[in-house]
Amino acid sequence: ATALSISKLEKTYQNGFQALKSIDLTVPEGDFFALLGPNGAGKSTTIGIITSLVNKTSGKVSVFGYDLETQLSQAKRCLGLVPQEFNFSQFESPEQIVINQAGYYGIPRKQATVRAEEVLKQLGLWDKRSQPSRNLSGGMKRRLMIARALMHKPRLLILDEPTAGVDIELRRSMWEFLTELNEQGTTIVLTTHYLEEAESLCRNIAIIDDGQIIENTSKKDLLSKL
Numbered sequence: 001a002t003a004l005s006i007s008k009l010e011k012t013y014q015n016g017f018q019a020l021k022s023i024d025l026t027v028p029e030g031d032f033f034a035l036l037g038p039n040g041a042g043k044s045t046t047i048g049i050i051t052s053l054v055n056k057t058s059g060k061v062s063v064f065g066y067d068l069e070t071q072l073s074q075a076k077r078c079l080g081l082v083p084q085e086f087n088f089s090q091f092e093s094p095e096q097i098v099i100n101q102a103g104y105y106g107i108p109r110k111q112a113t114v115r116a117e118e119v120l121k122q123l124g125l126w127d128k129r130s131q132p133s134r135n136l137s138g139g140m141k142r143r144l145m146i147a148r149a150l151m152h153k154p155r156l157l158i159l160d161e162p163t164a165g166v167d168i169e170l171r172r173s174m175w176e177f178l179t180e181l182n183e184q185g186t187t188i189v190l191t192t193h194y195l196e197e198a199e200s201l202c203r204n205i206a207i208i209d210d211g212q213i214i215e216n217t218s219k220k221d222l223l224s225k226l
């Protein structure tokens, strides 16, 4: 199956700036895919459109065959998003935050409680589950963002610059976690401006620059060209 299909995607912002100039991308199910490019290339815009936080100007996007325009709720159920910025309430505990997220997906409370224990343990946050999240370290907050995105068991996990500004130790442990998650069957797409990250983790890499895909290939092929 195809996890993500993007065709002729264009985005022009209100101010007239064209951030995406007809992008095509296909990510097969099971892939670990990097969208690699410098700041300002259009990575966040692309992710924003896939997760329906940003309106596209034209083109077509589908997730596991569900068209974002006509089958949005089915598409959303397949998608988990880890945004770049912390956007949870600092006053709520990790447990509250992940259980609230389950509510958005209509997961019954009892089932959400069971799932919350699973994801919080998986991400090493179980001991901190009842603390206000403002007390968590930066690394724990990053892991909380991942835990929250995994509550509804998305088939496709999208991460926007997951390790930007993260120290080397946490980066390594996040890489390990994501590799394991991918091996267990979750398709992963991440954006990064670190070649090293794309190289260490991903099977396929697309390079985006100035709103255009300038390369889309397997890691092996890309490395042989550099």
Ligand code: ADP
Binding pocket: 013, 014, 015, 017, 019, 037, 038, 039, 040, 041, 042, 043, 044, 045, 046
């Ligand atoms: P990246 O994630 O690769 O750093 P972005 O997708 O955030 O790139 O941005 C791509 C380009 O679009 C940048 O030049 C950015 O300044 C511009 N841009 C992003 N958001 C807006 C907006 N709301 N209005 C106008 N331009 C924007």
Ligand code: ADP
Binding pocket: 053, 076, 081, 082, 083, 087, 101, 104, 105
């Ligand atoms: P609706 O389905 O009512 O349109 P939204 O589009 O606001 O709801 O959100 C759908 C799901 O995506 C919710 O679980 C929400 O928490 C999550 N979500 C929306 N925006 C973000 C974001 N920036 N970061 C993480 N999750 C988000």
